[in-house]
Amino acid sequence: MQSVAIQSQQIQSHIGERVELKGHAQAVRDLGNLMFITVRDRTGCVQVVVDDKAIIAKASGLSPETAVLIKGSVVQSPQKNAPVEVRADSIEVLSGETEVPPVEISKQSKMDTLSLTAMLDYRPLTLRSPKVRAIFKVQAAIGRAFANFLTGEEFVEIHSPKIVSTGTEGGANLFKLDYFGKQAFLAQSPQFYKQMMVGAFERVFEVGPVYRAEEHDTTRHLNEYVSLDFEMGFIESEQDLIAMQIKLMKHIFAHVEETCPAELEMFGVKVPKFSTIPQLKLHEAQELLRTKLNWKPGPDTTDLDPEGERLLCQHFAEAENTDLLYLTHYPRSVRPFYAMPTADGLSHSFDLLYKGLEVTTGGQRLHKAEELIESMRMRGLDPESFTDYLQCFRYGMPPHGGLAIGLERLTKQLLGLPTVKLAVLFPRDRNRLTP
């Protein structure tokens, strides 16, 4: 009897037909004279039932995760959780010899109690579990929405080098490498390059890895992460960047909602809906925190600490029903040398907080060579080390600015993950270089 190759998602429209399914035997229950196999393919899962003794005998001992080719008939089933199933008349093992996996990835209750270490040590395996896959399907949707929205707004995608000769902020926290006998570094951000490209394309974006040799080992830090950057020219102030980002975030959230409804449901979350995002100046936020929100700041009074960010977002969630909040007007001293100052010593910069975590930093940049050089000198940086960067400013740069979104942080906050490490396929932190 002929069979038609289908994906699990298509099963409803093949009732009564003989089909072929290729996938992983995600879970195997062998009841002796009856066998149930949950087969997972790229579109989802299907229940396969085997009642033929010869086939059961042959498939007996099938390890979970084995790759299989199932042939059989699509039938309606009395079971509510799997109203359509495949009655197999043939099971072919496509993998080599397989072992019983050390982690039961098909049981969410087991996955929920797995330690972070086990989750990451067995990453090639744990990445196959449905809820872990959902994280990265959402992440891919975010990336797609970011790139396609900005392309629609006449931004051009760029790829800047990650092997660089200078740090963007004076040399701290850089990974060093030997480049044919020269000292080189891994780029902390595409900052200088995306600014240079404003001179060429006016609007550019980049999706790429960035590197921070920071010793932090927290739920919010990674040593290698994906930065979603954009930079745009001919702006009036940071407000043009914020306006663009608000449209961008709406598009990203709408795209995730449209393409990943099942994934959002697995995490019991909804995407934020908003017409605008409230803004608060940093000093106003600090004032509010001190006077109304019982904040006990640490010794650094120029910025918010994580606890301050959390309290502030909690307050705005309750008072204004918003998960998103811009903080603006950071003091110049806590921003990089290229930040555009305001008349009163602050800067045209901002952070976007999302459910208590900074997911974006951005701002208007200085666009005059002489002001950049002065700002470098004020911070003890040598303009000679920035010759290439300064080149484009000597020949005319428009007022411009941009921002960077941490892809993993945005994923973490959207899905409510306990740590950003769970939003990376193969995270790199101080102690982890494998798998």
Add this chain to the structure above:
Amino acid sequence: MQSVAIQSQQIQSHIGERVELKGHAQAVRDLGNLMFITVRDRTGCVQVVVDDKAIIAKASGLSPETAVLIKGSVVQSPQKNAPVEVRADSIEVLSGETEVPPVEISKQSKMDTLSLTAMLDYRPLTLRSPKVRAIFKVQAAIGRAFANFLTGEEFVEIHSPKIVSTGTEGGANLFKLDYFGKQAFLAQSPQFYKQMMVGAFERVFEVGPVYRAEEHDTTRHLNEYVSLDFEMGFIESEQDLIAMQIKLMKHIFAHVEETCPAELEMFGVKVPKFSTIPQLKLHEAQELLRTKLNWKPGPDTTDLDPEGERLLCQHFAEAENTDLLYLTHYPRSVRPFYAMPTADGLSHSFDLLYKGLEVTTGGQRLHKAEELIESMRMRGLDPESFTDYLQCFRYGMPPHGGLAIGLERLTKQLLGLPTVKLAVLFPRDRNRLTP
């Protein structure tokens, strides 16, 4: 009088109106009582004419590339090459003090005679010239088409780490770095990670940088480049990969043709049109080259040299009117340990040649742990060094394979550039680490 902010591309629909244009003064011709300024913004160029003596006096000495805000009326012009122009009544300089650029980027004849060194040393400036910008607009279109096509084919975008603990091919040509006291490397390819992800998503793709510490300094080599990778599960042979790539390439070329007509015209090229792409086994290609095409191969008889690739493509362009050609069945010995062998000691692998240059390498992979281990041992590699990679094969991997397209090489071949270095914004080669 009120003015409306427009982009240069919109000028035709504003004849008779007063407009505002923001851009770079790409070229400035000061005739004393008349001044012409070519203003470039993100959508193109507009001719601005100034006949008001006071404004000319103010704008006199304006350096090319200065960022300006022009206000004026859109008028029809007697000039054929600029049938609509802006008669300026106000010119505001937005940049700081600017210098006369050392390279006349608005004159294509000057750009054409520029040395490669000058082209790359003055990159922040040369990237602004129209024909250089065109290269990267086409490149961005290729990237967008790649990602969107594969997303439509149910591939999931991944981001794999670029800081890794092992090389994919045994340790040669790796950049080394110190990772918190441990030895680490920059990834030569996302190979292992994309294979692991086949277990999770069945179909994945990645757009990201890869690193080769090769000493070559040629028109086809880069030490950092962007690799367009995909990997897919449940294939029968390399033919499934080739079939997918043919659809992909058609989509990429169609998208470039649709979105970049002016850019293609600047280079005087058309995208290839084809219904399929011819295939030749490597040994057949060698036979043809030796017997019919007067090929004098170098000492390495297992592969083609660049001259062989060139002669072969020239022959197929003439004989079969095709710019694209697959070579298949490379000897196992010239492919990595993970290549799937054929019964006769060759491999299920292929290269795609495009106008004489390899732009893709791909193939089916071994998917059984025991066969991978045997293949490692045959090459003197220690399976212990590949523990993480082997993990996913122990728990069941489907037959799978994939390929990698060099983004810069594809761009180079499509536009007919003399060297791949011109298809990188800021290239890295043996001697170049800046800008």
